[in-house]
Amino acid sequence: MKGLLRNPPLSLYVHMPWCVRKCPYCDFNSHAVKDSFPAEKYIEALLADLEQELPLTWGRPVQSIYFGGGTPSLFSAGQVENFLSAARARLDLRPDVEITLEANPGTIERDSFSAYAQAGVNRVSLGVQSFDDELLRAIGRIHGRAEIDQSLQSLHRSGIANFNIDLMFALPGQTFAQSRHDIEQAIQAGPAHISFYHLTIEPNTAFAQRPPQLPDDDAAWEMQQNGLELLEKNVYMQYEISAFAQQDKHSRHNMNYWRYGDFLAVGAGAHGKITTPADGRVQRYVKHRHPGRYLQGLESGDWRAETRLLNDAELVFEFFLNQLRLKQGVSVDDFSPRTGLPWLAAEARVQKALDKGLLEAVNERLRPTELGWRFVNDIQQLFLP
C-alpha cells in the first residue's frame, strides 16, 4: 500500500467518436459517419462499460462529466439524457456537477441546446474555430458563419450561459487582421470561456500529407500576442496556455485533468486514470479505440485495450506535466497525496528548474517564471522519467 495517498477529485469522461466528416488537421479518435451510426447501441455500450468501472470508485463523488469527441452533438438530447439518468443512478454526482457537451456548428438544430439543457447539460464547448467562411473552408470544417450564428442563437435561447468557444489561429492563409477579427467576434458572442489554439500539423492527418501554406512563426507569434492582449483586456484571463476564462468560469473538468485528478473514462479510445482503492496505486487505462471493436464489448464484456500501473518515475513526471501549463502552477502540498511519494522523489528536478530560472516558489506553490512560461517544454523535459 502506498503511503500518504488521498483520493483526488473524480471526473467522468465520455468519448463520442463520430463526426460528419474528418477535418484534415484532426488526429482525435473521430470517424466520419457514412450513412448512419449506431447511436442507441453506443449509449448501451457506454453504460455497460461504466458499470464495469464502478468498483474502482465506490462512494467517491463525481464533480464533472465531459462528453468529448468526435462530435457529441450528433447524439440526440434524448440519448444524452438516457446516459445521464443511468449514470446518476450509478454514480454519486455532486449537486453542482459540471456537465459539458462538445458541440459543432452545423450539427445543431434550432432548439437543440434547450433540449440538451433539459437533459442535464449545463456547459457547452462550441467548436467554432474561426468566424471567417473562407478560413473555415481552408481547414475543411463542415460549417460556415451562418451555422455559427444559428448555434449561438440556440445556445442563448437555452439559458446555458456557461459556454466555451474554441478558436484557432495561424490558419492557412490567415492574416493578422483576420485573426484579430475572429477574437473580436468570439468576445462579442459573450462566452464564459475561450480556448485559443495554434493550429498544428499532426502526423497521420491529411494536412501532414499535403501541408497547406501556413503563416510563418513571426506572424503566428503576433497573432497569439494580440489574442492574449485582447482577451485579457476583455476580462478573459489566461489560466492555462490555451485557456481563458471570465472570473470563476474555468473548466472544472479540464482543471481536474491538469491538476492530476482522477478520471473514469468510457467510450471508444477513452483514456482513464484512477487511484486504485485496494493498494492506493495509480493506474492508467485506455478503451478499445475503433468504435466497431469497442461495441463488441457488449458481447464480450471486454472494454479495455490496455491497463498500466505507473511506476514512481512516471508518477513524478505526470504530476508535473500538465500543472506546469497552469498560470497558478503546482501546489507542493498536492504532491504526496496524489502520487503516494515523498517530496524527496521530486526535489532534485524541482531544484534544477529553480536554478535555471524556469520555476519560482511562491507560497507553497511552484510557478513557471516568465522565462519558464515561454519554454514550458523545457521544464517538462526536466521531469521526464
Ligand code: SF4
Ligand atoms: S469536428 Fe473535431 S473531432 Fe471531428 S474531425 Fe473535425 S476536428 Fe476532429
